[in-house]
Amino acid sequence: MLHPLNPALGTTFAPPVMEARRWLEGVSFPPERPLINVSQAAPVDPPPEALRRAIAEAALDNPAAHLYGPVLGNRELREELAVQWSAAYGGAISGDQVAITQGCNQAFCAVMATLAGAGDEVLLPTPWYFNHKMWLDMSGVTAVPLPTGPGLLPDPERAATLITPATRAIVLVSPNNPGGAEYPGDLLRAFHDLAQKHGLALIVDETYRDFDSRSGAPHDLFTDPDWDESFIHLYSFSKAYRLTGHRVGAIVASRARLAEVEKFLDTVAICPSQLGQIAALWGMRNLAQWVAGERAEILARRAAMEAGLATLPGWKTLGCGAYFAYVEHPSPLPSPEFAKSLVREAGVLLLPGTMFMPASDPAGARQLRIAFANVDTAGIAELMRRLGALAP
Missing domain, CATH: 3.40.640.10 (Type I PLP-dependent aspartate aminotransferase-like (Major domain))
Structure with a gap:
C-alpha cells in the first residue's frame, strides 16, 4: 500500500481498457484464428x-x-x-x-x-x-x-x-x-x-x-x-x-x-x-469528403453488427450506433468472467458491462460493449460466427 495516497484516487477504479489488455497476457492466437479486438473505440489506422x-x-x-x-x-x-x-x-x-x-x-x-x-x-x-x-x-x-x-x-x-x-x-x-x-x-x-x-x-x-x-x-x-x-x-x-x-x-x-x-x-x-x-x-x-467516406463505412459496419447480432440466439441488442454495440449476453457467467473467457475460447476481446455501470446495478453483469469501428464487415461476420459457436 502507498503512504500517503489521496483516498479519492485510491478508490477510483483502474483504467478499464488497460485492465482488459492484461487478459491477453500468456494467451496465443493461432494464424487461423487471430484476435478480434473490439475493446477500444479508437482508430488504429494512421491518418490519410x-x-x-x-x-x-x-x-x-x-x-x-x-x-x-x-x-x-x-x-x-x-x-x-x-x-x-x-x-x-x-x-x-x-x-x-x-x-x-x-x-x-x-x-x-x-x-x-x-x-x-x-x-x-x-x-x-x-x-x-x-x-x-x-x-x-x-x-x-x-x-x-x-x-x-x-x-x-x-x-x-x-x-x-x-x-x-x-x-x-x-x-x-x-x-x-x-x-x-x-x-x-x-x-x-x-x-x-x-x-x-x-x-x-x-x-x-x-x-x-x-x-x-x-x-x-x-x-x-x-x-x-x-x-x-x-x-x-x-x-x-x-x-x-x-x-x-x-x-x-x-x-x-x-x-x-x-x-x-x-x-x-x-x-x-x-x-x-x-x-x-x-x-x-x-x-x-x-x-470533408474523406470524412464522409469514413462515416459511410462506419454506418455499413453498424448495419452488419445489427444484422449479425439479430442472428445470435439469446443475445439482445440494447443499442447500436457510432462505434458501439451494447448488448445483453446469454451466458450464465457474469459479464467480467464471460468476457475473460471469450479471449481464450473465441479469440475475442471486449469489455463487460460492469465497467460502465454502478457496482450496485446487477444489469452490468448481463451486458457487454462491442467497439466495432476497427473491424470491417468481413471481420464482423467472423465475430458473429465465433460468438454463435459458443456453447450455450
Missing part, C-alpha cells in the same frame, strides 16, 4: 497520407510547431471550428467561445473542474463512459446514476427526481459511448430546459458526431441566442481524422466559462499540442 504530409511539413518548416502556443488553443483552429459549427448547427458561435484541449477527456475534466468540487453531484446516464466516472471519483464529486430506458435513452422526468441542492451538472454523450444511442433533438432540448430551470450546466459530449446516422443538425441548442448560459459542448478531432495520438479536443462554451477553463489548462498542460492543432485545422479545411 495527405494529412500525414501536412504534419510532416509543419514539423520541418514551421518553427512555431515546436513552441508553446495560446493556452486555449490556436486562433485559426478556434475560428474554423466556430465557423463550421455555426453552419452545421444553425447557430452563432464565435472563436472566443471555443477552446482547444489535449483530447476530449481533458475537455471534460477542464469543464468539470469549473463546475463541481468535493461534495457536489453530477448526473450521469447509465451505462456511463467510464472516464467521466473516474474523473468525478478522483475529484470527490458524486456521480448520480441516471438509469436509461428503451434504446438506452435517459428520461428528463426521471432526471428531475434526482436533482438536489448539490447537483451541478447533467452530462450526456450522443452518439453514446458505450451504448451507441443517438439522442433525439427534442430529448436534448428537454434536458436543456431541465438544466436551465434548475440553474445547472448541460454538458453534451459529441465526440462521435461525425458518425451520426442522421442528416442535418442533431439538435438545435446552438440556435438559442443565449445558448452559452447553460449549454457546454465537447468534441474530439481524434475519431474523424485518426489523430488519437496527437490528443486534440474542443470545448464550446461561454467566454466566462473558458476564462476559468484557462486556469485549469495552463496548470495541467500549458497548451495543446501544436502539431495536433495544425493537423486538425488542415483536416477541417481539406478532408
